[in-house]
Amino acid sequence: MSDENQASTDTNTSWPTLAIAERRVLGIMVEKAKTTPDVYPMSLNSMMTGSNQKSNRDPLLNLTEEDIENTLAALQPRGYVTRIHGGRVERWRHNLYDLWSVNKIELAIVTELLLRGPQTEGELRQRASRMEPIDDLDALRAALKPLAERKFVLFLGPEGRRGTLITHGFHAPKEVEMLKSQARVEDTLAAAPAVSSSSGQLAELESDLQEAKQEIAALRTQMQQVQETLQYTKQQLQILKDSLGG
Structure with a gap:
């Protein structure tokens, strides 16, 4: 299923664990595709720069180009990423819409959690809105419900309580x-x-x-x-x- 505006109703008990570098690489690929599409698909150098930037990242990393190459080599056989052939510079794109069957807002939410870790509903709505507009907390909660049912997101405290932290399901x-x-x-x-x-x-x-x-x-x-x-x-x-x- 490739329509970015559709979401599957399939459920899953859990998702394969992603290493920290894998989360970061997938996160920045989605982020740049949404916020700066002129640099997407991404080169190794742009992925390294995006992974190591100081803003909108937690934890801060210092990945080398070799780290990025090794991470892509681990992600590609599992269907997460595809290498684009034909240009002078090697470029890569993600396959997460097809792999996860999520819509644009759902992917923006998961991406924000991959990039910055646990967040409150208020933080998550504000930060994910830089990738896709989320009008208010009710809209966020409507998107979180199917994500939680499919284990893409986890609540670290009582769901619905003010200040409860939310994280992604790839830990x-x-x-x-x-x-x-x-x-x-x-x-x-x-x-x-x-x-x-x-x-x-x-x-x-x-x-x-x-x-x-x-x-x-x-x-x-x-x-x-x-x-x-x-x-x-x-x-x-x-x-x-x-x-x-x-």
Whole structure:
């Protein structure tokens, strides 16, 4: 299905995990296609520049051209991207409308989450609107509903509650666990001023916060190790594939 204005009603229990560099490359390809179509399809250099820019990105990255090449080599066999032949400069385009069966607004929402990570509804509406107009929060929620049903987006707290963070559905399970823990800590900190210091609850709250912070630190270390192992494995698979003439 190639119509960008249509969305499939298919459901999926989960989506394959995307490495951080893969999220960034796919995100900037969609972003540039929508905001600066004159540079799309994209060259390796423009993808590197877009991936490493300081605005509208979280986390900040410092990918090399080789990193971009390796990422594209991992994405292409899975159908995410296509190389465009014929020009003096190698260029690439994404296949996400066909691969995911999403419409323009839905893809803009997922792209914004790929580029900047967890956000509130208000932040997401404002930021995604630079790619596709989203009139108000009701329009955003109408688009989020099918995305959540198909696991493209995840709510890190109670859905519909003011300030609840939303993220994309391409995290590793450990990463989701870390994000939910971090969201719980932020919720607790937001509620902390309402706790009476004379009630004995403050000491318990501080203990819970310390425990949560330690848990987040441990999960971040684990996620970094997972990402490094995944990247190394992909590189080794590519080397093996090249040696076999594939």
